Amino acid sequence: MIRINCPWCGERNMVEFTYGGDAINKYPGLSEETTAEQYFEFSYLRDNPCGPHLEYWHHVNGCRQWVKVKRDTLTHEVLATGPADALLGGEKE
Amino acid sequence: MQNAVNGAHQIMNRYSALEVLKGGLTGQKNWERVWRAPEPKREYDAIIIGGGGHGLATAYYLAKVHGMTNIAVCEKGWVGGGNIGRNTTIIRSNYMLEDNANFYEKGMQLWEEMAQELNYNVMFSQRGIINVAHSDAQMDSFARRGNAMRLNDIDAELLTREQVKELLPMLDYSSKARFPVYGGLQQPRAGTARHDAVAWGYARAADMRGVDILQNCEVTGFDIKDGQVQGLQTSRGVIKSKKVGIAVAGNTSRICAMAGFNRLPMESHKLQAMVSEPIKPFINTVCTFGAGHFYVSQSDKGGLVFGGDLDGYNSYAQRGNLPAVNHVLQSGMALMPSIGRLRLLRHWAGVMDMSMDGSPIMGTTQVKGLYLNAGWCYGGFKAIPAVGFCFAHTIAQNRPHELNENFTLNRFEKGYLLDEKGMGPVPGLH
Secondary structure (H helix, E strand, C coil), rough: CCCCCCCCCEEHHHHEEEEEEECCCCCCCCCCCCHHHHHHHHHHCCCCCCCCCEEEEEECCCCCCCEEEEEEECCEEEEEECCCCCCCCCCCC | HHHHHHHHHHHHHCCCCCHHHHHHCCCCCCCCCCCCCCCCCCCCCCCEEECCCHHHHHHHHHHHHHHHCEEEEEECCCCCHHHHHHCCEEEECCCHHHHHHHHHHHHHHHHHHHHHHCCCCCEEEECCCCEEECCCCHHHHHHHHHHHHHHHHCEEEEEEEHHHHCCCCCCCCCCCCCCCEEEEECCCCCEEEHHHHHHHHHHHHHHHHCEEEEEECCEEEEECCCCCCCEEEEEECCEEECCEECCCCCCHHHHHCCCCCEEEEEEEEEEEEEEEEEECCCCCCEEEEEECCCEEECCCCCEEEEEEEEEEEEEECCCHHHHHHHHHHHHHHHHHHHHHHCCCEEEEEEEEEEECCCCCEEEEECCEEEEEEEEHHHHHHHHHHHHHHHHHHHHCCCCCCHHCCCCCCCHHHHHCCCCCCCCCCCCCCC
């Protein structure tokens, strides 16, 4: 069972959360310089590492805040958590 | 060539009634190895990475159809130790989009003749599959899917509530049912097979045609020069080859990273399955419950084999978490309350490539001589013979077979998605 340390509520069981997916990719934004290529990469391409992975979890059955989690995809160990805009290391520019 | 001829002779005789009787009278001690354990050669005409169902079937068809017998299968563990031993063995071709429907239907036809083809009892049982419907809207969508299947010459029957009740009497038909049964969609030719036998059957048949199956041979790197693959670095040394096929479901991103393209349109997720204690014959078809993510069939040993949804987060661990088990069993209880007293015997998980549109990727890559077969999502087991047939064609001819020509890696960029349900780019929603 994975337990996630919510920055607002403390350590909670994973069943209180839903998975929000990859947090390595950076949303390309809506400026006029943004290209279709950037959206393709953001929408479709994944690092998919075996090891530490950055991801979002939504504390939907708790405080309803989005949490950024660094978790090992092989051992399921949660290595770090923070608010959704936290930099946990490994984010793409 | 001499070996191949002898090999064909052995295929005919190895498990005759007489041989089995002889084996029994001599304490089962004198059976030969079913496939060789060769040392890697320095160079092969083609190497397949991954000794699972897909890799072994590909090697078999390369040897059988394309006459390539100087080939090897590199397996990091043992044959059949990956997802082919971790699935729920269901075989069906009830797809809607033409590319998927034609591909899986080819697979279904190959399943129907596999035991004869390999001279190995793969216990293919065409017991049919019934997708149960729980609303008018779901009946409409099943009618649409069934019609799409029939237009592709695939068998499909839309069942009324009464017909479902006759075939699946154990469902909850009471007025208190959480999801009342409205009817169902049946594919009578669907079924199940014995998963290990499929791996062993293909391994034996490929070996007899001269394919080297290299177990405990983990790929650690690629040798690529001027955009052309030259060979592999493995835990058993450097092996040269100008053609390399990747069939490593779940670990595709890791292997592809070694070849220099690590960002792929897929994520690795785990899917669990579980089996109950053995019971008397209870259900003689495959039943799926789309409203609650649950499906069930009964194995020949008598255990009910359950499956459900993904655990939901990226994972390379071949083990599941309890919330998904809970969810599957709660769904099962809602559909067939009579299983409530059963004890669960085992549960396990397989790591799968979840592609961004729910459909597979098979074809050439930007590296010459490197071929990719990946992204099989929930469909890997039933795809085995068709993958072997088409991937062998892709490798031997250096271009896709017409059945897999739209399973390209660049379709995501071009917008030619094969998204059966129109779910969008979220792996796991398909």
